[in-house]
Amino acid sequence: VVAILVAGGRGRRMGEERPKQFLPLAGTSLLLRAADALRGSDEVDGIVVVAPEDELETVQSVVKPVSGILSVVAGGEIRRASVAAGLEAVPPSAGIIVVHDAARPLASPFLVSQVVAVARRTGAAIPGLPLTDTIKRVDQVTHQVQGTVPREELVAVQTPQAFRADWLRKAHAEAGQGAYAPDDAALVEALGLPVEVVPGEEDNLKVTRIGDLEMAELLLSRREGEE
């Protein structure tokens, strides 16, 4: 089982000089925290880190002391290209590949083990949370509501996502460039292969905006208080 830790983004939405995955969260970067979740799972044998091309050396020095890192490779312009670059560095012997975003520092090792275990059985497993908000479809030009989507049918999905290695490789190789693929599971879905949803974690937020970082700090301090 090999994990691809995707830290290839430039994090422009945060308005920071450095990409968000290098921002500290209670003293430890998002990237290292996300790596720790993967390393904490007994299921993961090694990690390939995908870094932005211009941060490659920095990331290499940061992860050097960390055990379990197989290699650090340069990502592409978009997330999908970064995952594809990571895939090339995954040893051919890997049977299951986990994809995880460095922007999700609070995923638990348990969740990692969970998606791996289910993917072993079904081929593909991703974490999903029920939506608490009312969701509507909106016309992007007129801003008029087109309908209310039954939220019982919807989940907000997270990473880590785990796949049979041959499925994920095929999905990246064959899915059309035009396919709507905000995550790896969507590429696998595009091949008509089944993807199973396992319960996600409330704490496993994606750090996209500065407020998310504060929220992550809050969740982390609560978690440490419980321990």
Place this chain on the structure above:
Amino acid sequence: VVAILVAGGRGRRMGEERPKQFLPLAGTSLLLRAADALRGSDEVDGIVVVAPEDELETVQSVVKPVSGILSVVAGGEIRRASVAAGLEAVPPSAGIIVVHDAARPLASPFLVSQVVAVARRTGAAIPGLPLTDTIKRVDQVTHQVQGTVPREELVAVQTPQAFRADWLRKAHAEAGQGAYAPDDAALVEALGLPVEVVPGEEDNLKVTRIGDLEMAELLLSRREGEE
């Protein structure tokens, strides 16, 4: 312009003895904070509060010192019945009715004014935020993904929601009991009437779980730091 402040829920999801709308947020209950947002808008002339039947007297005494409260009425078993109870207490002279949830203590007076202004022009206005997560449709029995929903088409909607009074009354009177109506806008949509989405507010979270209350405290302290 009259606002219905819906505090009729029993908040069972929070695992607290008291309904969540009475929980304190930095010393002031969610209910009073939500009322303050409505009162802070120049557009709102009066507020009808809908309380759980068994909390009616408590709520009456809590809001007694607050200006702008027209009445406190008992709600029903479900949210829709609570809004309907509030509607009966709205004076017939109201031209625009705002519906707001007590579980959203951090809506700004600006947002209230905004939905009222747009509803005056178009008939119905609700706040919506773009989704940051990848959203998928899932089979509730098999837990298998049925498809990835293009998130550009989706918004997570909030309250306050504002409507022409005749539209909202008609919507509540005529929409079928079976209609999927997680919010008031959905009832108006069911009549084929147009509903316009205005930009929602990141801070305007719905307090559903205990963690949401902590998040609300964080947002509030940040907001007060900025002021």
